[in-house]
Amino acid sequence: MKLNDRGLLVVISGPSGVGKGTVRRALFNMPNHNLVYSVSMTTREKRPNEIEGVDYYFVSKETFLERKQNGKFLETAEFVGNYYGTPLDKVNEQLDLGNEVVLEIEVDGAQQVKKKVPDCVMIFIVPPGKKALYDRLKRRGTESEPIIAERIAKANREFKLAHLYDYIVVNDEVHNAADRIMAIIRAEHAKTERSIHKYMEMIEEN
Ligand code: 5GP
Numbered sequence: 001m002k003l004n005d006r007g008l009l010v011v012i013s014g015p016s017g018v019g020k021g022t023v024r025r026a027l028f029n030m031p032n033h034n035l036v037y038s039v040s041m042t043t044r045e046k047r048p049n050e051i052e053g054v055d056y057y058f059v060s061k062e063t064f065l066e067r068k069q070n071g072k073f074l075e076t077a078e079f080v081g082n083y084y085g086t087p088l089d090k091v092n093e094q095l096d097l098g099n100e101v102v103l104e105i106e107v108d109g110a111q112q113v114k115k116k117v118p119d120c121v122m123i124f125i126v127p128p129g130k131k132a133l134y135d136r137l138k139r140r141g142t143e144s145e146p147i148i149a150e151r152i153a154k155a156n157r158e159f160k161l162a163h164l165y166d167y168i169v170v171n172d173e174v175h176n177a178a179d180r181i182m183a184i185i186r187a188e189h190a191k192t193e194r195s196i197h198k199y200m201e202m203i204e205e206n
Pocket of ligand 1: 014109
């Protein structure tokens with residue numbers, strides 16, 4: 001018997017350059033799960049290795065702002081001069097199907113989600129040390145110097161926001177980090193408060 005009809009909303013954040021994307025891909029490569037990734041919309045330029053509709057939906061500023069005005073986002077944020085947002089309809093559709101929906105978003109957007117969906121699970125990924133993160137941001141090589149500097153400044157602000165999250169996961173090894181996140185999701189799913197109503201209905205049936 002299924003005790004949860006609706007899926008969990010899982011928010012993953014962490015300072016820019018911490019390797020959220022890599023951890024998320026490792027998480028999705030694990031067996032036996034019903035996780036669905038929420039593909040965000042952004043006005044940022046597509047990087048050469050990125051695929052439209054897989055990594056992001058790449059749109060113009062006009063399109064983004066029009067969608068925002070029409071209430072089509074669960075949350076939005078501006079990050080280093082570009083807009084990012086989570087399309088609302090897809091998230092609801094997947095949660096209704098009972099799938100766990102994973103958002104990989106920055107901290108401002110994560111706070112908006114927490115307000116709108118208080119029972120979401122908030123996970124903050126941190127690096128094993130600050131230097132590792134700076135090195136990674138510099139090595140990425142897809143951005144210019146001023147953009148890298150801005151991302152480092154933003155990461156420094158983000159470091160301090162871990163207390164806003166339910167869980168902190170260290171990305172020492174990608175597979176370890178992915179394992180920890182899966183363990184959190186499974187434990188959250190089994191929490192009494194998420195299933196007690198359905199359970200009580202079940203035991204009261206003849
Ligand atoms: P990047 O440009 O490196 O792909 O992403 C920059 C930052 O924006 C990352 O921290 C990423 O997690 C975050 N981000 C990606 N999509 C969204 C979104 O839909 N909403 C918010 N608030 N942040 C997002």
